[in-house]
Amino acid sequence: MDIWHLSNMELFLRIVLAVICGGIIGFEREWSHQSAGLRTHILVSLGSATIMLLSIYGFTGFVEEAHLNIDPARLAAQVISGIGFLGAGAIIRNGLTIRGLTTAASIWTVAAIGLSIGAGFYRLALGATLGVLIVLFALYKGEQLFFSKVRTHNLNIQTTGVGFPSPIIQTLQLHHIQVSGVHFKQMNKVQNETFFEWQIRVISKHQDPLIQAITKITSLNEVKMLCTEKGEPFIRSTREGFKPNHQVDAAVKPSVLE
Numbered sequence: 001m002d003i004w005h006l007s008n009m010e011l012f013l014r015i016v017l018a019v020i021c022g023g024i025i026g027f028e029r030e031w032s033h034q035s036a037g038l039r040t041h042i043l044v045s046l047g048s049a050t051i052m053l054l055s056i057y058g059f060t061g062f063v064e065e066a067h068l069n070i071d072p073a074r075l076a077a078q079v080i081s082g083i084g085f086l087g088a089g090a091i092i093r094n095g096l097t098i099r100g101l102t103t104a105a106s107i108w109t110v111a112a113i114g115l116s117i118g119a120g121f122y123r124l125a126l127g128a129t130l131g132v133l134i135v136l137f138a139l140y141k142g143e144q145l146f147f148s149k150v151r152t153h154n155l156n157i158q159t160t161g162v163g164f165p166s167p168i169i170q171t172l173q174l175h176h177i178q179v180s181g182v183h184f185k186q187m188n189k190v191q192n193e194t195f196f197e198w199q200i201r202v203i204s205k206h207q208d209p210l211i212q213a214i215t216k217i218t219s220l221n222e223v224k225m226l227c228t229e230k231g232e233p234f235i236r237s238t239r240e241g242f243k244p245n246h247q248v249d250a251a252v253k254p255s256v257l258e
Contacts, residue, residue: 018049021129028136036090045114052118083111155200158225168240175213178203194223
């Protein structure tokens with residue numbers, strides 16, 4: 001058997017298997033409403049397998065050249081480094097929130113699976129595909145089970161005055177809510193008044209203390225608006241100026257804080 005030549009049937013099998021493995025993982029990402037879904041993962045897997053096939057079998061005509069060294073891994077190595085640019089496009093940062101890291105990792109892993117299939121290492125490719133599905137499905141359920149009591153929320157707060165929002169931080173700490181980060185977003189000037197926008201990341205095991213803290217924060221004079229990461233405001237402006245929303249307890253629902 002000539003290791004430098006591949007039958008059409010074997011070539012077709014590797015291409016189809018790359019599409020299937022990439023599609024299985026991409027389906028899970030599509031189901032989770034991620035930016036890189038079914039088609040992206042299929043194309044990454046298919047493209048990686050194609051490059052691996054080209055790297056191994058695309059230059060067989062030069063094998064017998066006396067002064068030429070054939071390195072089948074040369075093109076494959078470029079896939080590993082180049083796929084990072086595609087993964088970076090799946091990562092989205094909004095203030096203190098970073099999303100898409102798992103999807104970026106799955107893209108990188110799918111590229112490795114495609115390379116394995118292209119090289120004919122089927123057992124490794126199938127095992128890696130199974131491992132990715134276990135991580136994305138089973139471990140996600142485990143995280144929901146063991147870490148559901150500890151939740152992280154991003155509070156977007158608009159304040160007046162200059163300086164760090166110390167009264168807000170103190171109010172949160174008085175209610176035994178951990179503050180894990182404070183991020184200054186921007187400054188706006190409306191007429192003669194300057195507004196500062198902050199994003200504060202908090203960690204709370206229970207919702208009731210967080211609701212009480214939010215209610216207290218909205219009564220502070222320097223606070224003009226407070227929104228969750230989903231953008232639902234707890235204080236609304238009126239013609240007379242910014243006033244606390246007295247229905248804040250009803251507005252803060254568990255679904256808003258999730």
